Amino acid sequence: MIRGSAMAATIKDVARLAGVSQSSVCRALAKPEQVRPETRERVERAARDLGYYPNRAARGLITGRTANIGVVLPDLANPFFPSVVKAIQTQARLFDYAVFLSDTDEDPAVETSLIRALAKQVDGFLLCSPRAGDEELRACDRELQTPIVVLNRRVSPFPSVTADSADGMRQAVGHLHALGHRRIAYVAGPRTSWSNRDRLRGLRSATSSYDMDLIEAGNVAPTVDGGAAVADLVAASPATAVIAYNDLVALGLLNRFRAREIAVPGRISVVGFDDILLAGLVTPALTTVAIAKEQIGRAGVELLLDLLGGRSPVNKRTPTQLIVRASTGPVPQ
Amino acid sequence: MIRGSAMAATIKDVARLAGVSQSSVCRALAKPEQVRPETRERVERAARDLGYYPNRAARGLITGRTANIGVVLPDLANPFFPSVVKAIQTQARLFDYAVFLSDTDEDPAVETSLIRALAKQVDGFLLCSPRAGDEELRACDRELQTPIVVLNRRVSPFPSVTADSADGMRQAVGHLHALGHRRIAYVAGPRTSWSNRDRLRGLRSATSSYDMDLIEAGNVAPTVDGGAAVADLVAASPATAVIAYNDLVALGLLNRFRAREIAVPGRISVVGFDDILLAGLVTPALTTVAIAKEQIGRAGVELLLDLLGGRSPVNKRTPTQLIVRASTGPVPQ
DNA sequence: TTGAAAGCGATACCAC
DNA sequence: GTGGTATCGCTTTCAA
Numbered sequence: 001m002i003r004g005s006a007m008a009a010t011i012k013d014v015a016r017l018a019g020v021s022q023s024s025v026c027r028a029l030a031k032p033e034q035v036r037p038e039t040r041e042r043v044e045r046a047a048r049d050l051g052y053y054p055n056r057a058a059r060g061l062i063t064g065r066t067a068n069i070g071v072v073l074p075d076l077a078n079p080f081f082p083s084v085v086k087a088i089q090t091q092a093r094l095f096d097y098a099v100f101l102s103d104t105d106e107d108p109a110v111e112t113s114l115i116r117a118l119a120k121q122v123d124g125f126l127l128c129s130p131r132a133g134d135e136e137l138r139a140c141d142r143e144l145q146t147p148i149v150v151l152n153r154r155v156s157p158f159p160s161v162t163a164d165s166a167d168g169m170r171q172a173v174g175h176l177h178a179l180g181h182r183r184i185a186y187v188a189g190p191r192t193s194w195s196n197r198d199r200l201r202g203l204r205s206a207t208s209s210y211d212m213d214l215i216e217a218g219n220v221a222p223t224v225d226g227g228a229a230v231a232d233l234v235a236a237s238p239a240t241a242v243i244a245y246n247d248l249v250a251l252g253l254l255n256r257f258r259a260r261e262i263a264v265p266g267r268i269s270v271v272g273f274d275d276i277l278l279a280g281l282v283t284p285a286l287t288t289v290a291i292a293k294e295q296i297g298r299a300g301v302e303l304l305l306d307l308l309g310g311r312s313p314v315n316k317r318t319p320t321q322l323i324v325r326a327s328t329g330p331v332p333q
Numbered sequence: 334m335i336r337g338s339a340m341a342a343t344i345k346d347v348a349r350l351a352g353v354s355q356s357s358v359c360r361a362l363a364k365p366e367q368v369r370p371e372t373r374e375r376v377e378r379a380a381r382d383l384g385y386y387p388n389r390a391a392r393g394l395i396t397g398r399t400a401n402i403g404v405v406l407p408d409l410a411n412p413f414f415p416s417v418v419k420a421i422q423t424q425a426r427l428f429d430y431a432v433f434l435s436d437t438d439e440d441p442a443v444e445t446s447l448i449r450a451l452a453k454q455v456d457g458f459l460l461c462s463p464r465a466g467d468e469e470l471r472a473c474d475r476e477l478q479t480p481i482v483v484l485n486r487r488v489s490p491f492p493s494v495t496a497d498s499a500d501g502m503r504q505a506v507g508h509l510h511a512l513g514h515r516r517i518a519y520v521a522g523p524r525t526s527w528s529n530r531d532r533l534r535g536l537r538s539a540t541s542s543y544d545m546d547l548i549e550a551g552n553v554a555p556t557v558d559g560g561a562a563v564a565d566l567v568a569a570s571p572a573t574a575v576i577a578y579n580d581l582v583a584l585g586l587l588n589r590f591r592a593r594e595i596a597v598p599g600r601i602s603v604v605g606f607d608d609i610l611l612a613g614l615v616t617p618a619l620t621t622v623a624i625a626k627e628q629i630g631r632a633g634v635e636l637l638l639d640l641l642g643g644r645s646p647v648n649k650r651t652p653t654q655l656i657v658r659a660s661t662g663p664v665p666q
Numbered sequence: 667t668t669g670a671a672a673g674c675g676a677t678a679c680c681a682c
Numbered sequence: 683g684t685g686g687t688a689t690c691g692c693t694t695t696c697a698a
Contacts, residue, residue, distance in 0.1 A: 283616035391675035
C-alpha cells in the first residue's frame with residue numbers, strides 16, 4: 001500500500017512531524033504525566049495538525065481490548081429493542097465503548113453465526129432476547145471466550161438482566177380481578193422466546209392464586225399481524241379479558257376488535273406488555289405492563305463492564321409497573 | 334499477554350496443528366483452489382477443531398478493508414430510524430459487512446466526534462439525517478478520507494439518498510386542496526434538519542402553485558411532545574389543515590387536539606410524514622406521506638459499496654407516496 | 667525522559 | 683503448491 005497524502009495520519013506521521021519517536025507519541029497521548037511538558041506539547045500540536053486519531057483496531061490487537069461491545073437482537077422493528085439499544089449506547093459511550101449492532105431477524109442460526117463472526121472485534125456481547133438454545137449459547141461461549149451478558153432471558157452461566165414479569169403479571173391479573181374478570185386469555189409469543197415462557201409462568205401462577213381461568217392462545221409472531229391473527233379466536237373464547245405477549249400483539253388485537261366492532265373494554269379488556277411509545281397513543285390507550293427498558297440497557301452494560309473488569313456480576317432483575325389506561329374496564333354483565 | 338488455553342485460536346495455532354505454515358492456512362481458507370486438496374483438508378480440520386475464526390480487525394490492518402460500515406443517526410427512539418437501520422443491516426449482511434451503530438442524541442458535536450473515533454474501524458459511513466453543518470461534514474471527510482454516504486440529506490460532494498419530499502408535499506397539498514382546504518399550517522421540525530428545510534421548500538412551492546395560504550409554526554423537536562407543544566398555536570390559527578414535520582409531531586398534535594376535544598378531521602385535518610408503524614394504528618388513523626425507508630437503507634449500502642469499489646455512485650431519490658387515512662377530511666363549513 | 671525493537675493476528679509478496 | 687518474511691498501526695518492554 002502506498003501512503004499518499006490522502007491517507008489518514010498514523011502515529012508515525014505524528015512522530016515524524018513532532019520530531020520524536022513513536023513511543024513518545026504514544027506516551028504523550030496516553031500517559032501525559034510520563035513525558036516532559038515540552039515534548040508533550042510538540043506531540044499534541046503535531047497530532048492536532050494532522051488530525052490524528054489512533055486506530056482502535058490496531059490498538060486492540062496489542063492491548064487485547066477493542067473498546068467495542070457487540071449487541072445482538074432479534075428484530076429492530078420491534079420498538080422495544082431500539083429503546084434498549086439507545087440506553088446501551090448512552091451508557092457505553094460514557095465508558096468510551098462503541099457498539100456493534102446486529103439484527104438476527106429472529107433466526108437462531110443467524111444469531112450464533114453473527115456472534116462467532118463478531119467475537120474478535122468486541123470485548124463482550126450483550127445478547128438481547130437471544131433466540132438460540134441454551135446449549136448453543138454455551139457452546140459459543142466455550143469456543144469464543146468472549147464475555148456474554150444476556151438481557152431479557154436467563155441462561156446459566158451468563159450474568160443476565162431480566163424484568164420481573166411475574167410481578168408484572170401479578171399486577172395485571174390483580175387489576176383485572178378487581179374489575180370482576182374471572183376468565184383471562186393469554187396470547188403467547190414465539191415459542192423460542194424465553195420472555196414468553198417467563199411471562200406465561202408468571203401469569204399461570206397469578207391466575208391460579210386468584211383462582212381464575214386461563215385460556216391460552218398462540219403462539220404468534222410478536223408483531224401487530226401476529227395479534228390480529230388470533231383476535232377472532234380470542235373473541236370466540238369465553239375470556240372477558242386478554243393479556244398479550246407484548247404491546248405489538250395487543251395492538252393487533254385492538255385493531256381487529258375495532259374492525260369487528262367488538263368493544264374494548266366494553267366487551268373485552270386488553271392488556272399489553274412492554275409499554276412501547278405506541279401503547280399510550282392508540283385509542284383506546286393500552287393498559288400495559290411497563291418494563292424498565294432504559295434500566296435494562298444500562299444495567300446490561302454495567303454487568304458487562306464488571307465482567308471485563310474481572311469482577312463477578314450478579315444477575316439483575318428490573319421492576320415492572322402496570323400502567324392502567326383505557327383498554328381495561330369492568331367485566332361485562 | 335500470556336496465551337492460555339482459554340484464548341481463542343489464532344492462525345498460528347491452526348498452522349501448528351495442521352503442520353503447515355501460516356501462509357498455507359491463510360490460502361487454504363481464502364483461496365482453496367490454490368492449495369493441494371490434502372493440505373486444504375488438514376487445515377480445514379484443524380480450523381474446525383480449534384474453532385478458529387479469523388480476526389477481522391487484524392485482517393483489516395493489512396488489507397485496509399475492515400468489512401465494517403458505520404451508521405450514525407440522531408435518535409434511535411424515532412421509529413423512522415430503526416426501519417432504515419434494519420434495511421441497512423440486511424443489505425450489509427448480504428455482502429458480509431458488519432454494522433457499527435451510533436446514536437448522537439441529535440447533538441452535532443457528538444456526531445462529528447463519533448465519526449472521527451469510528452473512522453478507522455469502518456470502510457465507510459452511512460450518515461442518516463446528520464445534524465452537523467455542511468462544512469463540518471466536509472472537514473471530517475477531508476481529514477479522514479473515509480467514504481461517506483448521506484441519507485435523508487444532500488450535502489455536496491457526498492453521494493446521497495433522499496426522499497422526494499417535494500413530490501410528497503405536492504400529493505399532500507393536492508389532497509387537501511381537493512378537500513376544499515385553502516389555509517394550511519406547517520409545524521416545522523429541528524432547524525438543523527435538512528429534511529425539515531427540504532419539506533418546507535416542497536410545501537411552499539406546492540401551496541403557492543395551488544394559491545393556498547401557508548402558516549408556519551415551530552420549530553419543534555421531532556417528537557410527540559414537540560407536536561403537542563404547538564398544537565394550541567395551530568388550533569388558534571386560521572388554518573383548517575396542518576402538515577407536520579413528521580409522524581411523531583403529527584401524533585402530538587392529534588393527542589392534544591383530542592384532549593381539547595378539537596375534532597379531527599371535523600375541525601382540522603392532520604397530515605404526517607414518514608409513515609411509521611404508529612401512523613396506521615392511532616385513531617383517527619393518520620394520513621401521511623410514506624417514505625421508502627427500506628429502499629433508503631438498501632440504496633445507501635449500495636452507494637457506499639459503489640464508492641468502496643471505486644465506482645462513482647450517483648445520488649438517488651426515492652419516491653414518496655401519500656397514504657390517505659382518517660385524519661384528513663373536507664374543510665369545515 | 668526517551669528511543670529501539672518486539673510483537674499482536676493476519677495477509678501479500680517473493681523465492682523456492 | 684508451499685514457506686519465509688515484511689508489513690499494517692499501535693503499545694509495551696527494556697536499555698540507554
